[in-house]
Amino acid sequence: MNEGRPQDPAAPAVFVKTYGCQMNVRDSEAVLHRFLLRGYRIARSEEEADVILLNTCSVRDMAEEKACGKMAALRARKRLHPGLILGFLGCMAQRRGAELLRQFPEADLVLGTQKFHEAPNLVERIRASRTASAARSSGEPLRILDVEAEAGSQNQIRDHLPFSRKASAFVSIMQGCNMRCAFCIVPVTRGPERARPMEEIEREVRALADQGVREVTLLGQIVNLYGRREFPTVRGRSPFVQLLERICSVPGIARVRFTSPHPIGFRDDLIAALRDLPALCEHVHLPVQSGSDRILRAMGRGYTRSRYLGLVDRIRAAVPEATLTTDIIVGFPGEEERDFAQTRALVEEVQFDQAFIFRYSPRPGTSAAALGAQVGEEEKRRRNQELLALQDEIALRKAKRLLGREVEILVEGESRKSPHRFQGRTRGNHLVLVRAEERWRGELLPVRLVETTGHTFYAEPVLAEEPAS
CATH class of the missing domain: 3.30.750.200 (Transcription Regulator spoIIAA)
Structure with a gap:
């Protein structure tokens, strides 16, 4: 993950590579923000980085294999640049802990899911220890493992990069899960269910709106169970629906999404919110997992x-x-x-x-x-x-x-596959590509759907006619 703006070229550079879900993407952004506050710059690539951190996922074995494969591939780079600091963050770091330090002697840091905010401080400790060791020409390099729980850690994922120019943003509203599905490692890696205060979340969204963000996606492992132990139900509305009402009323926020809910706890008040709140998008991601009782x-x-x-x-x-x-x-x-x-x-x-x-x-x-x-x-x-x-x-x-239909998309920016196209999403979360015109970036644009692969739509803008001269 990297973001571009003029930065001090002499400052140490950090690069975070993210594996896994939207929550991991959000966590990585918060980590990078903390490094900026410590005077680091964000590297455009691994090659220019002084610190490389892998933010890992444990939901499936393949995600862990990718992260481990990447760390192994970084061994050669560290041999050429002994001052390079390498680390694991996130879910796999939480699950495997000291095992990763044993398996990867090149790794300097293993940091769990409740300690993301400590990453810059710990990296600074490692750098300082190397300077001291070099001065003495002796001593083992410092390696740090921290996967301990920390009260209030759910409130640490709140800062966004100040120069990202994004039309949409992820907002973490809770951490952890109490459901204990038989296949799922998340209660182990993320800890028990913990909610952030509504007022703090609303302040975060208002600040994003002031930066030009038009759409927010509320994130939680089981997002519709937000605050069920911390906050009361009010007039038949769950804490999550109360939060949705607050976020949908923030000036400048045109769209609100949430992911992922669980069928348990998806009640009539939430269905009514989908129907009645104009900013709440008409898209529901509802995991079923199996059709067999x-x-x-x-x-x-x-x-x-x-x-x-x-x-x-x-x-x-x-x-x-x-x-x-x-x-x-x-x-x-x-x-x-x-x-x-x-x-x-x-x-x-x-x-x-x-x-x-x-x-x-x-x-x-x-x-x-x-x-x-x-x-x-x-x-x-x-x-x-x-x-x-x-x-x-x-x-x-x-x-x-849907072909031939006129819809509204929020233009996010360049398509991942073509610099000549911009991509955006409908309120129903369909991916749509249009020709790239800078004036549309970050805007809500009416388009007509003209072609589809089934997963991606191609569209033409529906523009107001220019007034006659």
Whole structure:
């Protein structure tokens, strides 16, 4: 992660590479802000960095493998530049701790999820120890491990880079999770559920609006359970809905999103908010994980297939234009072909706009990792591909129905694949590409959808006619 503005070229440079979810992206930005306050500059690449930190993910084994592979690849660079400081941050650092220092002797720092705000201080300690060791020409280099819990750590992820020029921003409203789903490592890596005060969140959003941000996405592991232990329900409105009302009323914020909710706790007050709050976008990411009651029970999800489908019906009845996306795991231990068939049938019935489909990955420390009847990798791969093909068909069919429609997008900036196009998203979270014109950056732009791949739309701007001279 890097951001560009004139910075002191003599200052030490830090580079943060982020793996995983939006919460990790948000955490990395907060870490970089802390380094700026300590006089560092943000490196444009690993090659110019004096400090390289890997902000890691533990949700799936592949995410950990990528981070470990990157650290191993950095060994050669450290041999050439012995003063380079390398570190692990985040979920994998929290889970594996001292093991990472043993496995990677080139790593100087392992910092857990409740200590992000300490990263600059600890890096400075490491740099100072090296200077002292060099002066003495002796001594082992200082290496630091800190994965301890810290009260109030959820309130530390609040600062944003002051020069990012972003039209949208992530806002962390809580940390941790108490649900204990059988497949999920997050309660171990992020700790118990902890909410930030509503007033602090609102102040953060107001400051973002003052910087030109038009859209915020509220982040929480189970975002709709925000504040359920800290704040009371008021007139039938949960703390999360109360927070949504406050954020949707902030001047300058045109759009509000949230991710990810859980079907448990997704009640009528939240459905009413989706219907009634103009700034709240008509997009719900609602993880289902499986369409089989037997597997849902083994996962510890706390709802049944019929309850999930009933929730979908209530959302669509209240907000007919809502887009619905989901997460699905195939190959959970004990999943038989009949269970997979029920998941496939649920996908066909719901007609999701998008689905993120994952092969089950055993995570040490979760109850599912100890279960028997693990599904073979080849079978997991087959089920994954079959479900992906089905969802791609559904997405393309639904997307084609939108062609010719006029929609509003928030123009985010350059497309990742083409410098000649800008990308933006509809209120329903569809990705849309338009030709690049600087005057549209950060603006809400009406466009007409003219082409689609099923996952990406191409559009032409709908511009007001110039007045006749």
